[in-house]
Amino acid sequence: MLGEKITARAHTNIALVKYWGKENEELIIPANSSLSLTLDEFYTDTSVQFDESLSSDEVTLNDKVVDDKKITKFMDIIRQKANIHTFARIESTNHVPTSAGLASSASAYAALAAAGSKAYGINLSKKDLSRLARRGSGSATRSIFGGFAAWNKGTDDESSYGYSIEDPVKMDVNMIAIILDNQPKKISSRKGMKISIETSPYYQSWIQQTTGDFQTIEAAIKENDFTTLGKTAELNAMRMHSLTLSSDPSYLYINADSLEVINMVKELRGNGIECYYTMDAGPNVKIICQSDKISAITDKLSDKFSNDQIKVSGPGEGIKYL
Numbered sequence: 001m002l003g004e005k006i007t008a009r010a011h012t013n014i015a016l017v018k019y020w021g022k023e024n025e026e027l028i029i030p031a032n033s034s035l036s037l038t039l040d041e042f043y044t045d046t047s048v049q050f051d052e053s054l055s056s057d058e059v060t061l062n063d064k065v066v067d068d069k070k071i072t073k074f075m076d077i078i079r080q081k082a083n084i085h086t087f088a089r090i091e092s093t094n095h096v097p098t099s100a101g102l103a104s105s106a107s108a109y110a111a112l113a114a115a116g117s118k119a120y121g122i123n124l125s126k127k128d129l130s131r132l133a134r135r136g137s138g139s140a141t142r143s144i145f146g147g148f149a150a151w152n153k154g155t156d157d158e159s160s161y162g163y164s165i166e167d168p169v170k171m172d173v174n175m176i177a178i179i180l181d182n183q184p185k186k187i188s189s190r191k192g193m194k195i196s197i198e199t200s201p202y203y204q205s206w207i208q209q210t211t212g213d214f215q216t217i218e219a220a221i222k223e224n225d226f227t228t229l230g231k232t233a234e235l236n237a238m239r240m241h242s243l244t245l246s247s248d249p250s251y252l253y254i255n256a257d258s259l260e261v262i263n264m265v266k267e268l269r270g271n272g273i274e275c276y277y278t279m280d281a282g283p284n285v286k287i288i289c290q291s292d293k294i295s296a297i298t299d300k301l302s303d304k305f306s307n308d309q310i311k312v313s314g315p316g317e318g319i320k321y322l
């Protein structure tokens, strides 16, 4: 028997308050709540169809056959919920560089959760969809929602879920991603955050600080206060990266090109062009700015980077079926 083929689209999100560390690795319960902006330019389309003639899941990612145990493990969670033990054909296309700190795992598992659950006949609310997506990759919890979204830390599977803070977004806010390297990173976020939580002597301070950053950014969104949002997001990102430096062994996602972009942002700011930077588990930098500053920033960036390395994105929408 062949099930119905279901296709879902999920956009990536970039955290303004980062998730960096798990309290429960199996269930992916984070050590802190996080908050993000979903982006319209980067997304994943995934289709799922179960097929009784298959003896294992058949997965293609960007038209290439992949053998990824994480995907099968995730599909097993869906199969268990649906009580259907048939394997599936899964086709996924990333309109975002894979594994390069541009949150491909966020859009990937949000799209797979939505397409997979529906293909196996389970209808989930957005909250339950976010709990399911979380089991694939933590940041995917937030990609179920558009605009500003959050992931409530919680303490167990039930209480650790995503929710919308504001969608559509009222604030004029954009992100400019500078693609410095589109190769998969050497230390995955999963591995990196594990080293940090286990060895950084500053980890507890991070938890305290990031709880305050969450409240500050949440209030800034409500008050349409771009300056506080940008400043706090920049600080939060660097606080996260300082955990990587203070870990044993220490590691670093920031490279020489990232530093060059960071310095450009500081220079632009010094010249009255308000903008802020954030970075995830890879060297690419994302600049947070308002619409009237985009051309001044991209002009400056184009002194050093080519046009196809510079991607401007506004707020994106939440999960949808195609």
Ligand SMILES: Nc1ncnc2c1ncn2[C@@H]1O[C@H](COP(=O)(O)OP(=O)(O)OP(=O)(O)O)[C@@H](O)[C@H]1O
Pocket (backbone or CB within 6 Å): 044, 061, 068, 070, 071, 092, 093, 094, 097, 098, 099, 100, 101, 102, 103, 104, 105, 106, 108, 109, 112, 139, 188, 189, 190, 280, 281
């Ligand atoms: N469309 C997809 N479907 C299923 N799995 C995917 C897809 N795209 C990426 N992945 C998987 O997601 C993982 C990449 O996630 P990883 O967390 O390392 O990087 P990232 O998401 O790009 O960056 P970040 O650390 O900022 O989240 C890899 O295991 C990759 O195979």
Ligand SMILES: C[C@@](O)(CCOP(=O)(O)OP(=O)(O)O)CC(=O)O
Pocket (backbone or CB within 6 Å): 014, 015, 017, 018, 019, 020, 028, 034, 103, 105, 106, 136, 137, 138, 139, 140, 189, 190, 191, 279, 280, 281
């Ligand atoms: C730096 C981050 O982008 C880390 C994201 O980590 P992942 O969600 O990729 O990790 P796993 O849950 O282990 O799959 C910050 C964030 O998105 O909040």
